[in-house]
Amino acid sequence: MGSFAPGAAAQELLLPQDWDRAQFFTVIHWIQAVTATLSIMGSSSIIGYTIFQNTTRSPEVRPLVYLSLSDLFLGLCWLTGALFYSREASHPTREGTICYNLQATGQIFYVASFLYTMNYTWQLYMDLKGKFNQHLHGQMPQMLNYSTHLGRIAILFSSLIPIFLMAPVLGLGNHFQCSQNFTAEHGCLLLHMENMLSPRSQHVTCTVLCLYSTGVFLVSFMVSFLAVLILLIRARMLYKRFVNSMGYVGDQQWAMLKVVEQAVALYPVVFFCCWGPAFILGIVKLARIDNASVFMALYVLEALTASSQGFLNCVVYGWTQHMFHCVKRKACCDVDTQTPLLRSQKRFYASTLPAHLQAVAEPSFPSTTTVL
Numbered sequence: 001m002g003s004f005a006p007g008a009a010a011q012e013l014l015l016p017q018d019w020d021r022a023q024f025f026t027v028i029h030w031i032q033a034v035t036a037t038l039s040i041m042g043s044s045s046i047i048g049y050t051i052f053q054n055t056t057r058s059p060e061v062r063p064l065v066y067l068s069l070s071d072l073f074l075g076l077c078w079l080t081g082a083l084f085y086s087r088e089a090s091h092p093t094r095e096g097t098i099c100y101n102l103q104a105t106g107q108i109f110y111v112a113s114f115l116y117t118m119n120y121t122w123q124l125y126m127d128l129k130g131k132f133n134q135h136l137h138g139q140m141p142q143m144l145n146y147s148t149h150l151g152r153i154a155i156l157f158s159s160l161i162p163i164f165l166m167a168p169v170l171g172l173g174n175h176f177q178c179s180q181n182f183t184a185e186h187g188c189l190l191l192h193m194e195n196m197l198s199p200r201s202q203h204v205t206c207t208v209l210c211l212y213s214t215g216v217f218l219v220s221f222m223v224s225f226l227a228v229l230i231l232l233i234r235a236r237m238l239y240k241r242f243v244n245s246m247g248y249v250g251d252q253q254w255a256m257l258k259v260v261e262q263a264v265a266l267y268p269v270v271f272f273c274c275w276g277p278a279f280i281l282g283i284v285k286l287a288r289i290d291n292a293s294v295f296m297a298l299y300v301l302e303a304l305t306a307s308s309q310g311f312l313n314c315v316v317y318g319w320t321q322h323m324f325h326c327v328k329r330k331a332c333c334d335v336d337t338q339t340p341l342l343r344s345q346k347r348f349y350a351s352t353l354p355a356h357l358q359a360v361a362e363p364s365f366p367s368t369t370t371v372l
Helices: 009-013 021-053 062-086 092-137 141-175 204-244 251-287 292-336 340-351 355-361
Strands: none
Touching: 021 062, 021 292, 062 092, 062 141, 062 292, 092 141, 092 204, 092 251, 092 292, 141 204, 204 251, 251 292
16 A cells, blocks of 8 residues: 555554465565566556557547556556565665655556546546537537537646645655655565554654555545545546437447446446545554554555556456447448348438438447447
8 A cells, every 4th residue: 555654563453373474475475476466557548548549649539548547657566566575675774765665656557546536537527418418409419528628628737736645755755764664675665555654653743644655545546536436436427418408318228328337337346346445554553553464454454455546447447448349340241231121211210210310220339439
């Protein structure tokens, strides 16, 4: 999770006496290294695919690109921490400073990923809302331009807010040498959160900074998760209204709706699964619950999930794009297999429909570049 805490001696109280601490953190180290590597590969794949498809400037894809960039840099921080753990500390003081700043940098990137997720979800909702209003009223260019400009401003603030929030941790932490409270052995494991209220803290400012950084994580996660959940629920309801307002709904449209509904459910699940264990661990640490089994389970879950967000986002992205292409390909196959007489009959019956329903006679589909 990357919270900063003085004193690792208290960690001995968190593990069973018959358990080898070094062996336990070695397991954490390897889990972190593997999941960080997968996250780097997944986020890089999303960025490369959007560049290849030339959709990086699309309003609904741009937030996903920034989210993937934050996942990429966060994965690099995770992997760097794992590499530092695997080597012997020749200069403990210097490497403690490096680990402290590496953890602070990692927190900048995962808070940014929270905000980018909110921004992306809001952009998706505004895109669906614009299409719905355009279908009803036939005009929405001004609103789309407004949401595009607002989305760019939101991306800018999503990039700057984490830096401003973590500036005190970097500045004051280095000034008061809070890195001296890190252990040379385990301090670079970004998923390793030591006892924040340890009496070994050399300065009260370090304890305050530790509580502050943990509070930033907990509050930003909770706000982001609730916002994502609310926006995705509203987007799902809006999409149903959009389809129902058309009157007749074809098989392909229902298939597309099903893909959207499943993707809408997957994103908050992935978001909570990635950061839920870290959030619970932070709450448990603040509550000072001394239960060795709980801590060990949360440490392992955090190592498995927190650094795998880029990989899981890549899986959801790839699945969504694959299903969109399958639905579109099926629609094209249906048109190709129709006889000339059937196609002429469909055009005739479509011409007899009211103007607002003629577009439904030949089903249209949402853009396949939209990533849910």
